[in-house]
Amino acid sequence: MDFALSPEHEMVRRTVREFAQGELAPLIKEADRKQQPPEAMLPRMAGQGLLGICLPARYGGQGLDYLALGLACEELEAVDTSLRVVMSVHVGLNSLGLLQWASDAQKQAFLVPQARGERIAAFGLTEPGAGSDAAAILSSARREGEEYILNGEKIWMSLATRAHHVLWFARTDPRAADPHDGLSAFLVETDRPGVTRGDLHGKLGVRAGSTGWVHLEEVRVPAANRIGQEGEGFAIAMSCLDNGRYTVAAGAAGLIRAALELSVKYALQRRTFGKEIARHQLIQEKIARMAQQYEIARLLYLRAGWMKNQGLRNTRETSLAKWTATEAAFEAAHQALQIHGAYGYSDEFEAERLLRNARGATIYEGTSEIHTLLQAGYALGYRGDRPLRCELPAHQPGM
Amino acid sequence: MNIVVCIKQTPDSAAKIAVDGGQVTWGDAPLVVNPWDEFAVEEALRTKEKHGGKVTAVCMGVETAREALKTALAMGCDEAILVSDPALKGCDSLGTARVLAGAIRKAGEVDAVFFGRQAIDSDTGLTAGQVARLLGWPALTYVAAIAEWKPAEKAVSVQRMTDEGRQVVESSLPAVISVVKEINEPRYPSFMGIRKASKTTIPVWSLADIGVAADQVGEKGARVGWAEMYAPPARKVVCEMIKGETPEETAAALVDRLIAEKVI
Ligand SMILES: Cc1cc2nc3c(=O)[nH]c(=O)nc-3n(C[C@H](O)[C@H](O)[C@H](O)COP(=O)(O)OP(=O)(O)OC[C@H]3O[C@@H](n4cnc5c(N)ncnc54)[C@H](O)[C@@H]3O)c2cc1C
Ligand SMILES: Cc1cc2nc3c(=O)[nH]c(=O)nc-3n(C[C@H](O)[C@H](O)[C@H](O)COP(=O)(O)OP(=O)(O)OC[C@H]3O[C@@H](n4cnc5c(N)ncnc54)[C@H](O)[C@@H]3O)c2cc1C
Numbered sequence: 001m002d003f004a005l006s007p008e009h010e011m012v013r014r015t016v017r018e019f020a021q022g023e024l025a026p027l028i029k030e031a032d033r034k035q036q037p038p039e040a041m042l043p044r045m046a047g048q049g050l051l052g053i054c055l056p057a058r059y060g061g062q063g064l065d066y067l068a069l070g071l072a073c074e075e076l077e078a079v080d081t082s083l084r085v086v087m088s089v090h091v092g093l094n095s096l097g098l099l100q101w102a103s104d105a106q107k108q109a110f111l112v113p114q115a116r117g118e119r120i121a122a123f124g125l126t127e128p129g130a131g132s133d134a135a136a137i138l139s140s141a142r143r144e145g146e147e148y149i150l151n152g153e154k155i156w157m158s159l160a161t162r163a164h165h166v167l168w169f170a171r172t173d174p175r176a177a178d179p180h181d182g183l184s185a186f187l188v189e190t191d192r193p194g195v196t197r198g199d200l201h202g203k204l205g206v207r208a209g210s211t212g213w214v215h216l217e218e219v220r221v222p223a224a225n226r227i228g229q230e231g232e233g234f235a236i237a238m239s240c241l242d243n244g245r246y247t248v249a250a251g252a253a254g255l256i257r258a259a260l261e262l263s264v265k266y267a268l269q270r271r272t273f274g275k276e277i278a279r280h281q282l283i284q285e286k287i288a289r290m291a292q293q294y295e296i297a298r299l300l301y302l303r304a305g306w307m308k309n310q311g312l313r314n315t316r317e318t319s320l321a322k323w324t325a326t327e328a329a330f331e332a333a334h335q336a337l338q339i340h341g342a343y344g345y346s347d348e349f350e351a352e353r354l355l356r357n358a359r360g361a362t363i364y365e366g367t368s369e370i371h372t373l374l375q376a377g378y379a380l381g382y383r384g385d386r387p388l389r390c391e392l393p394a395h396q397p398g399m
Numbered sequence: 400m401n402i403v404v405c406i407k408q409t410p411d412s413a414a415k416i417a418v419d420g421g422q423v424t425w426g427d428a429p430l431v432v433n434p435w436d437e438f439a440v441e442e443a444l445r446t447k448e449k450h451g452g453k454v455t456a457v458c459m460g461v462e463t464a465r466e467a468l469k470t471a472l473a474m475g476c477d478e479a480i481l482v483s484d485p486a487l488k489g490c491d492s493l494g495t496a497r498v499l500a501g502a503i504r505k506a507g508e509v510d511a512v513f514f515g516r517q518a519i520d521s522d523t524g525l526t527a528g529q530v531a532r533l534l535g536w537p538a539l540t541y542v543a544a545i546a547e548w549k550p551a552e553k554a555v556s557v558q559r560m561t562d563e564g565r566q567v568v569e570s571s572l573p574a575v576i577s578v579v580k581e582i583n584e585p586r587y588p589s590f591m592g593i594r595k596a597s598k599t600t601i602p603v604w605s606l607a608d609i610g611v612a613a614d615q616v617g618e619k620g621a622r623v624g625w626a627e628m629y630a631p632p633a634r635k636v637v638c639e640m641i642k643g644e645t646p647e648e649t650a651a652a653l654v655d656r657l658i659a660e661k662v663i
Contacts, residue, residue, distance in 0.1 A: 007466065008597040011473060014429075015588045022587075049590045062590035 005067070012068045016075040019048050020083060028080040031208035032353055035201050037082060038208065042162060045083070046117025050076075051090055055099060056396070059107055060115035065395040066308035070250035070301050077251030078258045081357035082209030084251035088365070089158045090114065092247040094121035094167045097240035100392045101185070101228045109224075110165060110187050122163035123244070124154035124188075124214060125237050131156075132370050134169070134237060135179040139216070141170040141186060148172075148226065150186065150219045156364070160197050160212030163190055168216070169237055172230050183233030187225045194219035205356030228390070235388060242315050243392065245322040245365045246304050252325035252361055253297035259329075259336035259354050260290040266340055277339070286335040293332055297325035311394025315385050316378050323371035326361035333358040400452035400550055403506055404443040404476065404513040405499050405530070406436040408460050408467035409520040416520075418630045423520075432467045435515030437474075437585035438578045442545065443513045444475045445583065450548055453477040455506055459487065459498045465601055472596035473588030479599065480506070484606045489618030492521075496529030497616055501609030503534065510550070514577040516541060524577075531575035539574055543581040 005013070027038035045051055054069040055061025069091060077084035098111045113119040130136040139152025150170055157166070168188045176182030190197065197214040228236050264287060267278035277283050300321035307314040333354035337344035344351040362368045377383030410416065414428030432440070443454045455478040456471035458464045468479035482502050490498070503509055517524035531538030543560040546567060553573075559566040560579050588596075606613055614620055641656060643649035657663045 006597070007469065008593055011469065011588065011593045011596070012590065015473070015590075015593065019587045048587060053590060057591075063594060064590055068590075 005071075008064075009067055009071060012064060013071045013075060016048075016050070016072045017078070019044075019050075020076050020079040024076075024083055025079045028082070028208050029347075029353075031082070032080070033207075033347065035203070035207045037162075037210045041083070042086065042117075042120060045086060049117070050087065051117035051120075052095070052115030053087075053091065054395070055091070055095055055111070055115040057398075059099070060112040063398070065305075065397075066246070067302065067305040070246060070305040073247045073250035074254035074257070074298075074301075077254035080208055080353075081206050081251065081255065081360070084247060084254070085158050085206060085209045088244050088247040088251070089123050090121045092244040093123035093240045094165065096243040096392065097123075097167055097185075097236060098187075098227065100239055101232070101236050101390045102187075106187070106224070106227065114165065119164040120159060120162050121165045121167070122157055122159040122214075123240060124157050124166045124168045126156045127153060128155050132367055135183065135234060137169060137171065137183070139168070139170040140174070141172050141184060143172070143223070144220075146223050147220045148186065148223060150188065150216045150221060153213065153215045155213045156200070157212055157214055159210050160214050161199050162210050165189060166214060167227065167240065169233050172233070176231070180234040181231050183237070184230045185227040185233045185236045186221055187227055188216065188219065188221055189225075190214070192219050192221065203360075205353075205358070205360050207356075232389070238315070239388065239390075239392065241365060242318050243308075245318050246301065246308070246314075248361055248365050249297065249301040249304065249318065249321035249325040252322075252329035252358070253294060253301055255329040255354055255358055256290060256294045256297055256325070256332040259332035259351070260287070260294055262350055262354075263287055263290060263336045263339045266343075270341075283339060286339060290332045290335065293328035297321070297328055300324055308392060309395040311391065313385050313387075313391070316374070319366065319371050319374045322365060323368055323375065326358070327368060330355070330358040330362060400446060400450050400510040400548070401506075401508055402443045402446060402452060402454045402511050402513065403503050403509050404436070404439050404454060404456050404471070405526070406440065406456055406458050406467055406471055406515070407433040407518045407520075408458060408464040409433040409518055412519055416630075418628050421628050423628060430463055430466065432470050433515055433518045433520075435517060435519065435578075435580070437515075438580055438582055439513040439515045440471050440474050440476065441583045441585040442576075442578055443511075444586070446511070446545070446548065447477075450550055452510075455480060457482065457499060457502050457506070459483070459490070459495055459502075468601050469596040469599075470588055472599055472601075473592035474586055475589070475592055479601045481601050481603045482605075482609065483603050484613075484616075486606055486613040486617045486619075489621060490616055491621040491623040492523050492525040493529055493622055494616035494620045496526050496533055497611055497620070498606070498609065499526065499530050500533035501606075501611040502604060503530070505604070505609050510553075510572050511555070512536075512573070512575050514575065516577050516579050527575055527577035534573075534575070537570040537574045538577075539568060539570055540577045542576050542578045545576075545582075 023044050031038045049062045052061035057063035073084045095114045114121045127137050141148045141150045166188045168186045171182050172184040173182035194217045199212040270277045304314050304318045304321045337351040337355050340351045343349050408430050410425035411429045411431050414425040447454050454476045456476040457480050459482045514527035528538050539557050541560045542557045544558040546556040556569045641653045643652050
């Protein structure tokens with residue numbers, strides 16, 4: 001067993017840290033206050049190659065491995081959650097889904113421009129009436145010759161108004177005995193007639209990020225835009241979530257680290273009752289917990305990333321990492337705010353933004369309740385993972 | 400154009416530097432490419448991108464300095480060379496310059512050598528000038544812009560940053576050029592570059608390889624000795640509350656104190 005990161009991974013981590021601190025950190029506070037993603041964010045991330053970081057070079061990506069994706073997410077979320085969310089949807093939920101399930105022609109058409117950052121990608125599963133219960137979605141797709149006609153509405157979609165491509169889930173077979181078997185996945189270009197979309201405002205957190213809705217009305221897409229076979233939609237969505245959740249877990253580790261660093265700095269400088277507050281044991285307990293939780297979150301996501309590199313199924317391990325890390329991140333942000341006292345309650349300091357940002361991650365990509373059920377299901381033997389028709393390819397160096 | 404860029408590995412600028420038993424230490428702070436040298440690497444790369452050729456990064460240092468060279472490769476340098484030898488311990492800037500000049504001579508027909516303005520750890524700013532002297536090349540220091548490369552005429556014209564303003568200088572090539580931060584905005588390493596860097600083997604040249612005698616470098620060859628090393632005494636900060644009966648009085652008292660302290 002080798003716990004050391006390679007020099008290559010260390011360089012990736014340092015580069016993303018410097019990039020995020022240097023290019024994006026100065027923009028975030030203002031963007032968060034205005035609830036307006038910085039215009040420079042996506043072009044800069046694309047220019048740095050982040051949007052294709054772990055996609056094979058032959059599909060226009062940077063050819064790094066899944067650990068590099070996790071490390072990048074950790075560093076990005078240490079600056080702001082909105083940056084990691086871009087990675088979660090563009091890379092994790094959409095592009096890796098295409099890498100796993102799309103045909104070679106579809107990869108050339110859709111994945112290559114996404115990997116190069118020329119096209120922005122989003123993921124449309126959640127609807128006004130269906131979130132956790134994804135098989136209950138109402139969006140529909142009916143086949144007409146060599147086309148499908150899509151109708152329906154997606155909500156809470158990250159990058160909804162920025163994306164060129166949405167991986168869209170719709171019901172193709174309303175009569176399927178099991179509703180899970182009636183879903184299919186489509187790559188929908190957002191410039192097609194019948195697509196309308198908008199941003200949602202007033203979110204508690206991730207305010208520097210774009211979250212919105214997309215409505216399809218009689219939108220025609222070629223049958224060649226269907227990803228996988230008819231009826232494979234649910235399995236595809238769950239595969240995508242295995243990768244999205246991984247990025248969320250890694251990001252949450254970064255948020256815990258940010259909370260810890262802020263807390264250490266403040267605790268060493270603020271004085272009460274004649275000493276630094278860091279000297280009070282109750283403050284030490286909070287700091288110790290953050291250090292503990294950071295290591296736990298980090299080891300869990302790195303294990304999941306290592307499994308992806310090996311081509312091993314990791315639904316269970318990724319779910320555990322996501323659930324553990326996001327719950328710990330909220331607790332760490334909560335305690336970081338507490339350590340800052342009243343200053344923590346003001347947006348002049350960073351702790352409150354961490355708290356608001358951390359809150360969302362226990363809801364998206366599987367609520368904490370859903371992950372609890374998954375973990376119980378595995379432990380009790382109620383659940384198991386069957387091999388899929390298409391598995392996420394192991395990392396192949398040099399490809 | 401055949402370009403060499405000299406980079407030094409230094410502690411991160413955020414490192415807490417301390418003196419312990421007459422030795423400088425920076426704890427376990429990471430070692431990085433001297434921040435000033437990133438501008439030198441960037442300018443070397445831009446020159447290559449415009450005029451063709453190759454960029455070789457050269458570093459004198461111990462084994463760990465390999466990581467600094469990898470960063471230079473990841474930014475886009477074509478080759479990297481580490482000059483390392485046990486006899487180098489205790490080099491002053493003259494010894495460093497002798498080594499770098501030897502490496503540059505061995506690197507073949509070089510058109511230009513880039514340096515940072517100074518190293519953030521020992522901060523002498525001497526090395527570029529000394530290398531130029533040893534090679535017999537013109538030294539263009541504190542360069543804030545390259546006005547024009549004229550490779551065909553073997554010439555270059557640059558703008559130097561001086562206290563009074565910018566000075567335009569024409570020079571023949573090959574030349575030694577040290578750059579200031581106004582010259583460009585260094586790029587971040589690219590992921591493709593990181594992959595390439597981790598696969599590139601970095602040759603290590605010894606003193607024998609570059610034809611420099613051991614008694615010319617290290618402690619033996621040093622002309623400068625660091626007689627004593629100590630941390631500057633911590634400044635005593637006293638906090639004084641300015642008081643007055645009314646806000647106007649307080650303000651007036653504050654102004655008097657600021658004038659007395661020659662702040663205003
Ligand atoms: C910032 C943000 C970004 C998002 N981005 C995207 C995106 O890009 N694409 C996308 O498709 N979606 C996105 N979502 C939506 C997100 O995935 C859903 O909100 C999430 O899946 C939960 O669904 P819901 O909100 O409909 O809650 P519901 O499913 O309605 O759940 C309500 C509550 O009931 C609980 N619950 C549900 N079922 C059970 C059960 N069986 N047992 C116990 N408790 C249960 C839930 O845990 C929750 O507490 C985003 C959400 C947010 C906040
Ligand atoms: C712990 C410690 C102990 C030291 N002890 C002594 C001592 O006993 N006696 C003494 O005289 N000096 C000593 N030095 C100084 C050391 O010798 C200098 O690093 C050396 O003289 C180079 O000068 P500089 O670092 O000031 O570089 P500068 O002249 O400020 O650097 C200018 C440029 O030269 C290039 N450059 C500098 N060094 C290198 C390098 N190694 N490889 C490639 N390029 C380089 C870079 O482009 C840099 O931007 C010590 C330094 C340290 C950190």
